[in-house]
Amino acid sequence: MTDAVAIRAEIPGDHDRVREVHTRAFAGDPRVSRLADALRSAPAPLPPLSLVATLDDRVVGHVLLTASRLDAPQRLVDVLVLSPIGVDPDHQGRGIGSRLIADALAAADRNGVPLVFLEGDPGYYGRRGFETASAYGFGAPSARIPDVAFQVARLSGYEPWMTGTLVYSETFWALDCVGLRPADPAPALAEVLASGQPRSARAKAVADAIRRSTRARWVGVYTVADGMVRNEGWSGPGAPAYPTFPVTQGLTAHAVRTGSVAMSNDVGRDPRYLANQDDSGSELIVPVRDGSGRVVGTLDVESDRTGAFGGAEIAEYERLARMLGPLLADRPQ
Numbered sequence: 001m002t003d004a005v006a007i008r009a010e011i012p013g014d015h016d017r018v019r020e021v022h023t024r025a026f027a028g029d030p031r032v033s034r035l036a037d038a039l040r041s042a043p044a045p046l047p048p049l050s051l052v053a054t055l056d057d058r059v060v061g062h063v064l065l066t067a068s069r070l071d072a073p074q075r076l077v078d079v080l081v082l083s084p085i086g087v088d089p090d091h092q093g094r095g096i097g098s099r100l101i102a103d104a105l106a107a108a109d110r111n112g113v114p115l116v117f118l119e120g121d122p123g124y125y126g127r128r129g130f131e132t133a134s135a136y137g138f139g140a141p142s143a144r145i146p147d148v149a150f151q152v153a154r155l156s157g158y159e160p161w162m163t164g165t166l167v168y169s170e171t172f173w174a175l176d177c178v179g180l181r182p183a184d185p186a187p188a189l190a191e192v193l194a195s196g197q198p199r200s201a202r203a204k205a206v207a208d209a210i211r212r213s214t215r216a217r218w219v220g221v222y223t224v225a226d227g228m229v230r231n232e233g234w235s236g237p238g239a240p241a242y243p244t245f246p247v248t249q250g251l252t253a254h255a256v257r258t259g260s261v262a263m264s265n266d267v268g269r270d271p272r273y274l275a276n277q278d279d280s281g282s283e284l285i286v287p288v289r290d291g292s293g294r295v296v297g298t299l300d301v302e303s304d305r306t307g308a309f310g311g312a313e314i315a316e317y318e319r320l321a322r323m324l325g326p327l328l329a330d331r332p333q
Contacts, residue, residue, distance in 0.1 A: 004055060004056070005053050005054065005055050005060070005061075005094075005096055005099065006053070006054045006055075007051055007052070007053055007054075007099055007100060007103045008051065008052060008054065009050065009051060009052075010050035010051060010052045010062065014052050014059050014062075015037070017058070017059040018033070018036060018052065018059060018062045019033040019036070019037070020033075021059060021060065021061065021062055021086050021087070021088050022036060022062065022084060022086040024086075024088055024089055025086035025087055025088060025089060025092075026084075026086065026212065027208040027209075027211055027212045027235055028208060028212075029212055031175065031177065032084045032086065034175060035083070035084055035171070035172075035175050035177050036062070036064050036084055038171045038174070038175060039064060039066045039083075039169075039171050040064070040066075042066070042169060042170070042171045044066060044067035044169060045067050045069070045078045046066075046067035046078050046080065046111075046113070047067075048064060048065065048066045048067075049064070049065040049066075049080065049104060049107055049108060049111070050062070050063070050064045050065075051063050051100055051103055051104055051107070053087070053096045053099060053100055055091065060087060060088045060090075060091040060096060061085075061086065061087040061088065061091070061096045061097065061099075061100050062084075062085070062086055062100070063082065063084075063085040063097075063100040063101065063104050064082075064083065064084060064085070065080040065081065065082050065104055065108060065116060066080065066081060066083075066169065066171075067079070067080060067081075067169060068080070068081045068117070068141075068166060068167060068168050068169050068172075069166075069167045070115065070138070070162060070164050070165070070166055070167070071164045071165045071166075071167050072161065072162050072163060072164040073161070073163065073164060074161055077114065077115070077162055077164075078113070079113065079114065079115040079116065079117060079166070080108055080113050080115070080116045080117070081116070081117050081118060081166075081168065081169075081172075082101070082104065082116055082117070082118040083118060083119070083172075083177070085097060085100060085101065087100075089236075089237065089238075092236075092237035092238060093237045093238045093277070093278060093279075098128055101125075101128045101129070102128070102129070104116075105129055105153055105155065108155060109155040109156055109157070112157050113155060113157060114154070114155055114156075114157035114158040114159070114162060115152055115153070115154060115155065115158055115162065116130075116152065116153040116155065117133060117138070117150070117151065117152050117153075117166050118130065118151055118152075119145055119149050119150060119151075119179070120149060120151060121149070121217075121303075121304060121305060122148050122149065122151060122305070123281055123303075123304045123305035123306070124279075124304055125151050126151070129153045130151040130152060130153050131151060131152060131153070131154070132147065132148060132150070132151060132152075133150045133151055133152040133166075134147050134150065136152065136154070136163065137163030137164070138150070138152055138163060138164070138165070138166060139164065139165035139166065140165075140166065140179075141165065141166045141167060141168045141172075141178060142168075142178045142179040143179075144178065144179025144180050145178070145179040145180070146180070184213070185209045185210055185212070185213035185214070185320065186319075186320065186323065188209040188213075189206055189209055189210075189320065189323050189324075190323065192205040192206055192209065193206070193323065193324075193326065193327055199232055199327060200232055200233055201233075202233070202327055203221040203232035203233025203327065204232075204233035204234070204235070205233070206221055206233065206324065206327070207219040207220060207221050207233045207234050207235035207236075208235040210235075210299075210301075210317075210320055211235040211236060212235075214301075214313075214316065214317075216236075216301045216302065216303060217236060217237070217277070217279070217280070217302050217303045217304045218234070218235070218236030218237065218238075218276070218277050218280070218300075218301070218302040219234065219235050219236060219299070219300065219301055219302075220233070220234040220235075220236075220240055220276075220299075220300040221233045221234070221297065221298075221299060221300075221324065221327075221328070222252070222297050222298045222299075222300060222328075223296065223297045223328050224247055224252075224256055224295055224296055224297050224298065224328075225296070227246060227247050227248075228244055228245070228246060228247060229244065229245050229246070229247050229249075229252055229256075229298065230243065230244045231243040231244070232297075232328070236277065236302070237277060237279075238277060238278075240276055241274075241275055241276045241277070242274060242276065245274065249274050250272060250273065250274030250285075251263070251264060251270075251272050251273060251274070251283060251285045252274070252285050252298055252300075253272070254272065254285075255285040255286065255287045255295075255298055256287060256295050256298070259287050259289070259293075259295055260287065261284065261285065261286050261287070261314055261317075261318065262284075262285040263282075263283070263284050263285070263309055263314070264282060264283050265281075265282045265306055265307045265308065265309060266281065266282065266306045266307070267280050267281060267282060267283050268281070268306075276300075276302060277302055277304075279304040280302045280303070280304060281303055281304050281305045281306040281307075281308065282302065282303045282305060282306055282307065282308035282309055283300065283301070283302045283303075284300070284301045284302075284309050284313075284314065284317060285298050285299070285300055286298060286299040286301070286314075286317050286318055286321040287321070288321050288322075288324045288325055288328050289322075289325050290325045290326075290328075290329035291325065291326075291329075296325065296328045296329045297324065297325075297327075297328030297329075298321075299317060299320065299321040299324065301317055
């Protein structure tokens with residue numbers, strides 16, 4: 001699927017389209033494109049490494065590596081941090097992100113950079129050359145970065161004495177783009193639900209808000225009526241594989257029948273899983289009830305990691321699902 005995709009160095013004429021790609025890839029969040037703009041122009045000990053993926057001469061993906069420093073015992077070491085990376089949602093799931101990462105790491109290696117760090121999902125980046133950084137003596141720049149999310153790619157210039165704490169460049173701090181800060185999506189959901197837009201538009205906005213705040217890989221909002229389950233809106237790498245399906249199928253069957261959460265933390269081993277996204281590792285189905293307690297829909301959340309959902313995550317998604325009853329009980333507009 002990626003044969004027609006070309007990877008090349010970013011040029012100034014790409015900047016507007018790169019901003020659009022990141023805004024679309026991150027569910028409308030403008031902070032990512034702002035970060036890319038600021039990092040490009042910030043003073044740094046190493047030049048930025050910025051690549052774009054193009055399809056028919058149109059930019060569909062972007063990755064940026066910029067300089068930070070490792071505070072090693074012997075001396076400071078100039079390293080790179082991979083952030084941001086984004087692929088237009090219309091072209092996700094085709095290996096474009098993998099191509100961008102591979103080419104970026106190869107270019108960094110050619111330039112003699114010993115280490116590339118990032119914050120991200122180990123299930124995804126672990127298959128693309130990255131490892132848990134703490135295993136090699138690297139300290140994260142913030143306690144708000146989960147250990148499993150702090151990752152490193154060791155390149156040919158790496159030497160075992162290179163240990164210590166990663167010190168992010170000032171730009172990451174100035175834009176508050178370090179680690180995780182819990183954000184409550186409930187106010188945004190309430191605003192969307194009261195907007196009076198068509199149900200499909202509100203369902204899409206709800207899915208975007210939940211995905212953005214929880215960092216789920218994929219979120220879908222479904223109605224349940226007349227024995228069928230129908231997708232009303234989704235946010236993630238690709239459209240649902242089954243936008244409409246019988247209520248007797250998938251984990252949804254359990255959630256609707258029992259009125260309780262249905263979860264699989266390893267969908268590859270779970271025969272109940274109705275395949276949706278190719279890279280899913282875990283799925284959570286939360287029933288949505290109307291005022292009378294009847295199940296009128298579901299909130300479907302997927303991660304590309306196995307073992308992604310625990311008690312705290314389930315409770316949060318149940319809380320959000322309780323807000324969706326009026327939306328899914330309404331007749332379509």
